[in-house]
Amino acid sequence: xxxxxxxxxxxxxxxxxxxxxxxxxxxxxxxxxxxxxxxxxxxxxxxxxxxxxxxxxxxxxxxxxxxxxxxxxxxxxxxxxxxxxxxxxxxxxxxxxxxxxxxxxxxxxxxxxxxxxxxxxxxxxxxxxxxxxxxxxxxxxxxxxxxxxxxxxxxxxxx
Amino acid sequence: xxxxxxxxxxxxxxxxxxxxxxxxxxxxxxxxxxxxxxxxxxxxxxxxxxxxxxxxxxxxxxxxxxxxxxxxxxxxxxxxxxxxxxxxxxxxxxxxxxxxxxxxxxxxxxxxxxxxxxxxxxxxxxxxxxxxxxxxxxxxxxxxxxxxxxxxxxxxxxx
DNA sequence: CTTGACCTTAGATTTAACTCTAAGGTTTAT
DNA sequence: ATAAACCTTAGAGTTAAATCTAAGGTCAAG
Numbered sequence: 001x002x003x004x005x006x007x008x009x010x011x012x013x014x015x016x017x018x019x020x021x022x023x024x025x026x027x028x029x030x031x032x033x034x035x036x037x038x039x040x041x042x043x044x045x046x047x048x049x050x051x052x053x054x055x056x057x058x059x060x061x062x063x064x065x066x067x068x069x070x071x072x073x074x075x076x077x078x079x080x081x082x083x084x085x086x087x088x089x090x091x092x093x094x095x096x097x098x099x100x101x102x103x104x105x106x107x108x109x110x111x112x113x114x115x116x117x118x119x120x121x122x123x124x125x126x127x128x129x130x131x132x133x134x135x136x137x138x139x140x141x142x143x144x145x146x147x148x149x150x151x152x153x154x155x156x157x158x159x
Numbered sequence: 160x161x162x163x164x165x166x167x168x169x170x171x172x173x174x175x176x177x178x179x180x181x182x183x184x185x186x187x188x189x190x191x192x193x194x195x196x197x198x199x200x201x202x203x204x205x206x207x208x209x210x211x212x213x214x215x216x217x218x219x220x221x222x223x224x225x226x227x228x229x230x231x232x233x234x235x236x237x238x239x240x241x242x243x244x245x246x247x248x249x250x251x252x253x254x255x256x257x258x259x260x261x262x263x264x265x266x267x268x269x270x271x272x273x274x275x276x277x278x279x280x281x282x283x284x285x286x287x288x289x290x291x292x293x294x295x296x297x298x299x300x301x302x303x304x305x306x307x308x309x310x311x312x313x314x315x316x317x318x
Numbered sequence: 319c320t321t322g323a324c325c326t327t328a329g330a331t332t333t334a335a336c337t338c339t340a341a342g343g344t345t346t347a348t
Numbered sequence: 349a350t351a352a353a354c355c356t357t358a359g360a361g362t363t364a365a366a367t368c369t370a371a372g373g374t375c376a377a378g
Contacts, residue, residue: 058262103217116242
Protein backbone atom coordinates (compact mmCIF):
# COMPACT_ATOMS: atom_id res chain seq x y z
CA UNK A 1 0.00 0.00 0.00
CA UNK A 2 1.31 3.38 -0.97
CA UNK A 3 0.46 6.84 0.17
CA UNK A 4 0.05 9.30 -2.66
CA UNK A 5 3.55 10.68 -2.34
CA UNK A 6 5.04 7.19 -2.34
CA UNK A 7 3.23 6.10 -5.47
CA UNK A 8 4.09 9.40 -7.10
CA UNK A 9 7.78 8.95 -6.39
CA UNK A 10 7.66 5.31 -7.47
CA UNK A 11 6.22 6.19 -10.85
CA UNK A 12 7.89 9.57 -11.23
CA UNK A 13 4.80 11.69 -11.40
CA UNK A 14 3.56 14.47 -9.14
CA UNK A 15 0.95 13.96 -6.47
CA UNK A 16 -1.03 16.63 -8.28
CA UNK A 17 -1.08 14.39 -11.30
CA UNK A 18 -2.47 11.46 -9.33
CA UNK A 19 -5.24 13.65 -7.89
CA UNK A 20 -5.88 14.96 -11.38
CA UNK A 21 -6.20 11.42 -12.73
CA UNK A 22 -8.60 10.61 -9.93
CA UNK A 23 -10.73 13.66 -10.63
CA UNK A 24 -10.91 12.55 -14.26
CA UNK A 25 -11.83 8.97 -13.45
CA UNK A 26 -8.60 7.34 -14.53
CA UNK A 27 -7.27 6.13 -11.23
CA UNK A 28 -9.13 6.05 -7.91
CA UNK A 29 -7.66 4.30 -4.92
CA UNK A 30 -10.20 2.00 -3.33
CA UNK A 31 -9.15 2.86 0.18
CA UNK A 32 -8.68 5.81 2.40
CA UNK A 33 -7.21 5.84 5.88
CA UNK A 34 -9.45 7.05 8.71
CA UNK A 35 -7.97 10.48 8.34
CA UNK A 36 -8.75 10.55 4.65
CA UNK A 37 -5.33 9.78 3.17
CA UNK A 38 -5.46 7.93 -0.14
CA UNK A 39 -4.00 4.42 0.01
CA UNK A 40 -3.04 2.86 -3.31
CA UNK A 41 -2.73 -0.88 -3.80
CA UNK A 42 -0.31 -2.67 -6.08
CA UNK A 43 -3.20 -3.03 -8.48
CA UNK A 44 -3.62 0.74 -8.50
CA UNK A 45 0.09 1.03 -9.26
CA UNK A 46 -0.34 -1.34 -12.20
CA UNK A 47 -3.22 0.73 -13.46
CA UNK A 48 -1.07 3.84 -13.23
CA UNK A 49 1.67 2.11 -15.21
CA UNK A 50 -0.91 1.21 -17.86
CA UNK A 51 -1.82 4.88 -18.06
CA UNK A 52 1.79 5.98 -18.33
CA UNK A 53 2.54 3.39 -21.02
CA UNK A 54 -0.46 4.50 -23.02
CA UNK A 55 0.64 8.09 -22.66
CA UNK A 56 4.09 7.09 -23.87
CA UNK A 57 2.68 5.96 -27.18
CA UNK A 58 0.68 9.12 -27.68
CA UNK A 59 -2.80 8.47 -26.35
CA UNK A 60 -4.69 11.30 -24.68
CA UNK A 61 -6.14 10.83 -21.23
CA UNK A 62 -9.65 10.57 -22.67
CA UNK A 63 -8.50 7.77 -24.95
CA UNK A 64 -6.67 6.12 -22.10
CA UNK A 65 -9.87 6.17 -20.04
CA UNK A 66 -11.51 4.28 -22.88
CA UNK A 67 -8.66 1.80 -23.11
CA UNK A 68 -8.86 1.21 -19.38
CA UNK A 69 -12.56 0.53 -19.48
CA UNK A 70 -12.02 -1.91 -22.33
CA UNK A 71 -9.24 -3.55 -20.38
CA UNK A 72 -11.56 -4.13 -17.44
CA UNK A 73 -14.20 -5.68 -19.65
CA UNK A 74 -12.14 -7.39 -22.29
CA UNK A 75 -14.52 -10.18 -23.09
CA UNK A 76 -17.10 -7.74 -24.36
CA UNK A 77 -14.71 -6.18 -26.83
CA UNK A 78 -13.04 -7.45 -29.96
CA UNK A 79 -9.45 -7.10 -31.09
CA UNK A 80 -10.86 -4.99 -33.92
CA UNK A 81 -12.02 -2.40 -31.39
CA UNK A 82 -8.66 -2.10 -29.74
CA UNK A 83 -6.68 -2.18 -32.96
CA UNK A 84 -9.06 0.41 -34.34
CA UNK A 85 -8.11 2.83 -31.60
CA UNK A 86 -4.43 2.23 -32.21
CA UNK A 87 -4.83 2.71 -35.93
CA UNK A 88 -6.76 5.94 -35.53
CA UNK A 89 -4.06 7.26 -33.23
CA UNK A 90 -1.43 6.11 -35.69
CA UNK A 91 -3.14 8.07 -38.44
CA UNK A 92 -3.31 11.18 -36.24
CA UNK A 93 0.34 10.89 -35.32
CA UNK A 94 1.31 10.38 -38.94
CA UNK A 95 -0.69 13.41 -39.98
CA UNK A 96 0.99 15.54 -37.35
CA UNK A 97 4.39 14.26 -38.45
CA UNK A 98 3.56 15.19 -42.02
CA UNK A 99 2.68 18.71 -40.94
CA UNK A 100 5.84 19.05 -38.94
CA UNK A 101 7.91 17.65 -41.79
CA UNK A 102 6.47 20.41 -43.89
CA UNK A 103 7.53 22.95 -41.30
CA UNK A 104 10.94 21.35 -41.11
CA UNK A 105 11.56 21.44 -44.85
CA UNK A 106 10.45 25.06 -45.07
CA UNK A 107 12.53 26.12 -42.10
CA UNK A 108 15.57 24.31 -43.43
CA UNK A 109 15.17 26.08 -46.75
CA UNK A 110 14.92 29.42 -44.98
CA UNK A 111 17.89 28.69 -42.78
CA UNK A 112 20.07 27.54 -45.65
CA UNK A 113 19.38 30.66 -47.67
CA UNK A 114 20.55 33.00 -44.92
CA UNK A 115 24.20 33.68 -44.23
CA UNK A 116 23.55 33.98 -40.52
CA UNK A 117 26.36 36.50 -40.21
CA UNK A 118 26.62 39.92 -38.60
CA UNK A 119 25.42 41.54 -41.80
CA UNK A 120 22.41 43.80 -41.50
CA UNK A 121 19.13 42.03 -41.96
CA UNK A 122 18.15 44.58 -44.59
CA UNK A 123 18.63 41.97 -47.30
CA UNK A 124 17.94 38.91 -45.20
CA UNK A 125 16.60 36.10 -47.35
CA UNK A 126 14.42 34.85 -44.54
CA UNK A 127 12.60 38.13 -44.06
CA UNK A 128 12.26 38.54 -47.80
CA UNK A 129 10.76 35.11 -48.13
CA UNK A 130 8.22 35.90 -45.43
CA UNK A 131 7.41 39.21 -47.09
CA UNK A 132 6.89 37.81 -50.55
CA UNK A 133 4.37 35.46 -51.95
CA UNK A 134 6.76 33.20 -53.76
CA UNK A 135 7.33 29.68 -52.56
CA UNK A 136 10.95 29.95 -53.55
CA UNK A 137 13.53 31.36 -51.19
CA UNK A 138 16.22 33.53 -52.72
CA UNK A 139 19.84 33.46 -51.62
CA UNK A 140 21.21 36.63 -50.13
CA UNK A 141 23.53 38.83 -52.12
CA UNK A 142 24.80 41.42 -49.69
CA UNK A 143 26.13 44.30 -51.78
CA UNK A 144 27.89 45.87 -48.84
CA UNK A 145 29.78 43.11 -47.21
CA UNK A 146 31.26 43.73 -43.84
CA UNK A 147 35.00 44.17 -43.83
CA UNK A 148 35.51 42.50 -40.51
CA UNK A 149 34.92 38.82 -40.03
CA UNK A 150 36.89 37.82 -43.10
CA UNK A 151 36.81 34.22 -41.98
CA UNK A 152 33.08 34.08 -42.04
CA UNK A 153 31.61 32.37 -45.04
CA UNK A 154 30.55 35.03 -47.48
CA UNK A 155 26.90 35.48 -48.12
CA UNK A 156 27.75 35.88 -51.79
CA UNK A 157 27.28 32.58 -53.45
CA UNK A 158 26.76 31.74 -57.03
CA UNK A 159 23.11 31.41 -58.01
CA UNK B 160 -9.14 49.49 -48.42
CA UNK B 161 -10.83 46.50 -46.92
CA UNK B 162 -13.40 46.15 -44.22
CA UNK B 163 -12.64 43.41 -41.74
CA UNK B 164 -14.92 40.91 -43.43
CA UNK B 165 -13.39 41.61 -46.82
CA UNK B 166 -9.83 41.14 -45.64
CA UNK B 167 -10.88 38.03 -43.76
CA UNK B 168 -12.42 36.51 -46.86
CA UNK B 169 -9.45 37.53 -48.98
CA UNK B 170 -6.99 35.77 -46.70
CA UNK B 171 -9.28 32.98 -45.60
CA UNK B 172 -9.33 33.73 -41.91
CA UNK B 173 -12.19 34.68 -39.61
CA UNK B 174 -12.93 38.24 -38.57
CA UNK B 175 -12.48 36.99 -35.02
CA UNK B 176 -8.94 36.06 -35.89
CA UNK B 177 -8.17 39.53 -37.21
CA UNK B 178 -9.53 41.13 -34.04
CA UNK B 179 -7.53 38.62 -32.04
CA UNK B 180 -4.35 39.56 -33.91
CA UNK B 181 -5.10 43.20 -33.25
CA UNK B 182 -5.61 42.61 -29.55
CA UNK B 183 -2.26 40.87 -29.47
CA UNK B 184 -0.43 43.57 -31.34
CA UNK B 185 0.19 41.70 -34.56
CA UNK B 186 -1.97 43.63 -36.96
CA UNK B 187 -3.71 46.95 -36.28
CA UNK B 188 -5.36 48.83 -39.10
CA UNK B 189 -4.28 52.46 -39.10
CA UNK B 190 -7.71 53.74 -39.96
CA UNK B 191 -11.23 53.53 -38.73
CA UNK B 192 -14.31 54.94 -40.42
CA UNK B 193 -16.28 57.58 -38.54
CA UNK B 194 -18.57 54.89 -37.25
CA UNK B 195 -15.65 52.87 -35.95
CA UNK B 196 -15.31 50.23 -38.66
CA UNK B 197 -11.76 48.98 -39.17
CA UNK B 198 -10.31 49.84 -42.59
CA UNK B 199 -7.32 47.80 -43.67
CA UNK B 200 -4.86 49.03 -46.31
CA UNK B 201 -2.99 46.90 -48.81
CA UNK B 202 -0.01 47.23 -46.49
CA UNK B 203 -2.07 45.72 -43.70
CA UNK B 204 -2.98 42.89 -46.04
CA UNK B 205 0.71 42.29 -46.75
CA UNK B 206 1.43 42.24 -43.05
CA UNK B 207 -1.32 39.67 -42.57
CA UNK B 208 0.19 37.55 -45.32
CA UNK B 209 3.55 37.77 -43.55
CA UNK B 210 1.86 36.48 -40.41
CA UNK B 211 0.18 33.63 -42.24
CA UNK B 212 3.40 32.62 -44.00
CA UNK B 213 5.24 32.59 -40.71
CA UNK B 214 2.48 30.51 -39.18
CA UNK B 215 2.75 28.13 -42.12
CA UNK B 216 6.35 27.32 -41.21
CA UNK B 217 5.51 26.73 -37.58
CA UNK B 218 6.14 29.98 -35.72
CA UNK B 219 3.90 30.87 -32.80
CA UNK B 220 2.15 34.22 -32.73
CA UNK B 221 4.58 35.49 -30.09
CA UNK B 222 7.49 34.61 -32.34
CA UNK B 223 5.76 36.16 -35.31
CA UNK B 224 5.34 39.38 -33.35
CA UNK B 225 9.10 39.38 -32.86
CA UNK B 226 9.74 38.68 -36.53
CA UNK B 227 7.42 41.51 -37.50
CA UNK B 228 9.19 43.97 -35.24
CA UNK B 229 12.52 42.91 -36.71
CA UNK B 230 11.11 43.28 -40.19
CA UNK B 231 10.09 46.87 -39.46
CA UNK B 232 13.55 47.72 -38.15
CA UNK B 233 15.78 45.52 -40.26
CA UNK B 234 18.83 47.73 -40.23
CA UNK B 235 19.21 47.29 -36.51
CA UNK B 236 19.27 43.54 -36.73
CA UNK B 237 21.72 41.06 -38.18
CA UNK B 238 21.09 38.03 -40.33
CA UNK B 239 22.39 36.04 -37.37
CA UNK B 240 19.43 37.18 -35.29
CA UNK B 241 16.88 36.13 -37.85
CA UNK B 242 18.59 32.87 -38.72
CA UNK B 243 18.90 32.19 -35.01
CA UNK B 244 15.15 32.30 -34.62
CA UNK B 245 14.67 29.98 -37.57
CA UNK B 246 17.24 27.56 -36.25
CA UNK B 247 15.71 27.48 -32.79
CA UNK B 248 12.32 26.75 -34.31
CA UNK B 249 13.89 24.11 -36.53
CA UNK B 250 15.32 22.42 -33.46
CA UNK B 251 11.96 22.51 -31.71
CA UNK B 252 10.20 21.08 -34.72
CA UNK B 253 12.81 18.37 -35.08
CA UNK B 254 12.45 17.45 -31.43
CA UNK B 255 8.70 17.17 -31.77
CA UNK B 256 9.08 15.05 -34.88
CA UNK B 257 11.42 12.76 -33.00
CA UNK B 258 8.87 12.34 -30.22
CA UNK B 259 6.10 11.61 -32.69
CA UNK B 260 8.29 9.18 -34.59
CA UNK B 261 8.70 7.36 -31.33
CA UNK B 262 4.94 7.23 -30.91
CA UNK B 263 4.57 6.09 -34.50
CA UNK B 264 7.01 3.22 -34.17
CA UNK B 265 5.41 2.04 -30.94
CA UNK B 266 1.91 2.27 -32.33
CA UNK B 267 2.89 0.44 -35.49
CA UNK B 268 4.38 -2.32 -33.40
CA UNK B 269 1.19 -2.57 -31.35
CA UNK B 270 -1.00 -2.52 -34.42
CA UNK B 271 1.02 -5.17 -36.21
CA UNK B 272 0.84 -7.55 -33.26
CA UNK B 273 -2.94 -7.50 -33.12
CA UNK B 274 -5.11 -9.51 -35.45
CA UNK B 275 -7.77 -6.82 -35.50
CA UNK B 276 -10.43 -9.41 -35.94
CA UNK B 277 -13.74 -10.09 -34.20
CA UNK B 278 -11.96 -12.25 -31.64
CA UNK B 279 -12.51 -11.33 -28.03
CA UNK B 280 -9.99 -8.87 -26.71
CA UNK B 281 -9.24 -11.22 -23.82
CA UNK B 282 -5.91 -12.09 -25.36
CA UNK B 283 -5.36 -8.89 -27.27
CA UNK B 284 -1.68 -8.20 -27.74
CA UNK B 285 -2.21 -4.50 -27.50
CA UNK B 286 -3.88 -4.62 -24.11
CA UNK B 287 -1.29 -7.09 -22.89
CA UNK B 288 1.50 -4.83 -23.97
CA UNK B 289 -0.04 -1.91 -22.11
CA UNK B 290 -0.52 -4.07 -19.04
CA UNK B 291 2.99 -5.40 -18.91
CA UNK B 292 6.27 -3.76 -18.33
CA UNK B 293 8.09 -5.30 -21.23
CA UNK B 294 9.14 -3.19 -24.16
CA UNK B 295 8.45 -6.10 -26.46
CA UNK B 296 5.01 -6.73 -27.88
CA UNK B 297 3.89 -10.31 -28.13
CA UNK B 298 1.88 -11.68 -31.01
CA UNK B 299 -1.56 -12.99 -30.22
CA UNK B 300 -2.25 -16.68 -30.15
CA UNK B 301 -6.00 -17.04 -29.81
CA UNK B 302 -6.66 -20.54 -28.54
CA UNK B 303 -10.34 -20.34 -29.32
CA UNK B 304 -10.56 -19.05 -32.80
CA UNK B 305 -13.92 -17.98 -34.06
CA UNK B 306 -15.49 -20.35 -36.54
CA UNK B 307 -17.11 -17.65 -38.59
CA UNK B 308 -15.09 -15.24 -40.71
CA UNK B 309 -12.98 -17.96 -42.28
CA UNK B 310 -11.66 -15.46 -44.79
CA UNK B 311 -10.13 -13.27 -42.14
CA UNK B 312 -6.43 -13.68 -41.68
CA UNK B 313 -5.86 -15.95 -38.75
CA UNK B 314 -4.40 -14.48 -35.61
CA UNK B 315 -2.25 -17.57 -35.32
CA UNK B 316 1.07 -16.84 -36.83
CA UNK B 317 4.34 -18.53 -36.33
CA UNK B 318 6.49 -16.89 -33.64
C1' DC C 319 -38.81 52.13 -43.05
C1' DT C 320 -37.48 47.81 -42.26
C1' DT C 321 -34.81 43.64 -43.24
C1' DG C 322 -30.46 41.49 -43.49
C1' DA C 323 -25.73 41.63 -43.73
C1' DC C 324 -22.31 43.71 -41.73
C1' DC C 325 -19.81 45.95 -37.90
C1' DT C 326 -18.66 47.25 -32.65
C1' DT C 327 -17.24 45.93 -27.64
C1' DA C 328 -16.06 43.24 -23.51
C1' DG C 329 -15.65 39.18 -21.77
C1' DA C 330 -16.45 34.01 -21.46
C1' DT C 331 -15.39 29.48 -23.36
C1' DT C 332 -12.70 25.90 -25.57
C1' DT C 333 -8.81 22.05 -25.37
C1' DA C 334 -5.28 19.24 -22.73
C1' DA C 335 -2.92 18.13 -19.01
C1' DC C 336 -1.48 19.63 -15.61
C1' DT C 337 0.26 23.04 -11.87
C1' DC C 338 -0.38 26.03 -8.24
C1' DT C 339 -2.61 28.38 -4.16
C1' DA C 340 -4.73 28.83 0.23
C1' DA C 341 -6.13 27.14 4.36
C1' DG C 342 -5.93 23.66 7.11
C1' DG C 343 -5.44 18.53 9.23
C1' DT C 344 -2.03 14.28 10.23
C1' DT C 345 2.15 11.74 11.14
C1' DT C 346 6.70 11.08 12.43
C1' DA C 347 11.05 12.14 14.36
C1' DT C 348 13.49 14.43 17.87
C1' DA D 349 5.69 19.04 22.27
C1' DT D 350 6.89 20.90 18.30
C1' DA D 351 8.74 21.15 13.76
C1' DA D 352 9.08 19.01 9.33
C1' DA D 353 7.12 16.50 6.07
C1' DC D 354 3.25 14.77 4.66
C1' DC D 355 -1.78 14.83 3.55
C1' DT D 356 -6.74 17.06 2.53
C1' DT D 357 -10.05 20.20 -0.28
C1' DA D 358 -11.86 23.55 -3.62
C1' DG D 359 -10.80 26.26 -6.95
C1' DA D 360 -7.80 29.31 -9.83
C1' DG D 361 -4.05 29.69 -13.21
C1' DT D 362 -1.21 28.16 -17.25
C1' DT D 363 -0.49 27.81 -22.53
C1' DA D 364 -1.94 28.85 -27.48
C1' DA D 365 -4.89 30.36 -30.61
C1' DA D 366 -8.68 31.06 -31.42
C1' DT D 367 -13.96 30.89 -31.11
C1' DC D 368 -18.18 32.20 -29.21
C1' DT D 369 -21.75 35.16 -26.82
C1' DA D 370 -24.49 39.06 -25.83
C1' DA D 371 -26.04 43.37 -26.66
C1' DG D 372 -26.08 46.66 -29.67
C1' DG D 373 -24.72 50.15 -33.81
C1' DT D 374 -24.36 50.87 -39.26
C1' DC D 375 -25.38 50.49 -43.98
C1' DA D 376 -27.48 49.24 -48.52
C1' DA D 377 -31.49 47.48 -50.90
C1' DG D 378 -36.30 47.28 -51.80
